[in-house]
Amino acid sequence: MRLTVAALLRKELLVELRSLQSVPGMALFSVSTFVVFHFALNRNSIDGDLAAGVLWVTLLFAAMLGVNRLFVADAEEGGLEGFLLAPVDRSAMLLAKSLALLCFLVALELVAVPAFALLLLAPSIGQALPQLLGVLALGDVGVALIGTLVAALAVRTRARDLLGPLLALPLFVPIVIGGARATSPLLALGGAGEPPARWLATLALYDLLFGLIAFALFDFLLED
């Protein structure tokens, strides 16, 4: 199983590296959105709840671009059927895709968080950065699992570009709520506070719940 996941993950990263179909688009989208917010809010800087909300909503919409592309190469080029013909555990695909999406999200945040700090954020992010990265990581795990599940469901339908966001966005709402509530004290103007433990626990539980649901359902989603 470990070798299969490693082989599939390597393939995912190689295909993205060669085609650059997901991460550059996600990063560009997030930076553009911050610029739009900068002008739409008519404020030079934001902090606290508003800053946390803008950051999480932007990251989730940018993540949707990656989710929509996650199975496209497999479906259009037949790689998914190649995988289905192999005598391997189907969950290996779930793990590899989730890890690949997690890598894409980390790459997105490497661009988006500095851009956010530069374009919109009032307080300095330096002191709160380790905690912010922790909260983002918890949210990323949930987005990666839900995104993979939804992408696998949508990929075999003709309306996959529409179905993906329609299914994913409601499922992402608890992540936005938990992530924004946990991030808000870190982006407060008067100095960074601690992220509330209950929202961190909520994010972790949601990740666990969707991890279990994804493992239970993924096989069925890939079947005819």
Place this chain on the structure above:
Amino acid sequence: MAALQVEGPGRPGAAGVAGLNAAVRVEGLARRYGERVALSDVSLTLQKGHTLTVFGPNGAGKSTLLRVLATLLRPHAGTVQVLGCALPREAWAVRGRIGLLGHEPLLYRDLGARENLRLHARLHGVELGRVERLLELLDLHRRATDPLRTLSRGMVQRIAIARTVLHEPELLLLDEPHAHLDPAAIALVQPLIGPSSKRTRVICSHDPAGGLAEADLVLGLRGGRAALSESAGRVGVGEIAELYR
């Protein structure tokens, strides 16, 4: 040829004792795509080591039959047994013993031949040395790192054939295997997928003479139904050509 059993819709249960040694056994198979019937009441028995050639016009159900046998599609009616395993219940047991060469190469365009084949080698638990041997055998080693999107259709077809036989499958399911191949390339792939491979084969073909020459058993499909189902020795090219009229 005596061991061959050919079942048409009008000959139910003809598999008999020979069915015990069957690589493929299909009875009353039906498959639909929504309302459209792709296969209806198709029956056949193919012995191990033999070749079944499937003829029929476009949309007759040839590719659907291959995809059902490959475990990619579920039968909607009838029974399907491949290499002793009932589908779809025991599909997990038969995957890895089948090699499917379809219209699509089932490869990634942004990866090279070596990367694609190594991925499949890892999925099938095949040692990586076999990838290099196949690249050499199919004269692909010089372009092995080039992304597939930069290669000709013929070269991609050769890589797809390498993928099909990489794990030494017992049953080959070949949909127009010589498509896009020049005569030299056909000669290269023959030891792997031709009669000398000694594997059980199901081949979809539009070439009556060529397909008949390779066949032990012939199945002609029209509108998803078996219009011709006979031992190859009892069928003429003319009868096969009739299917297309």
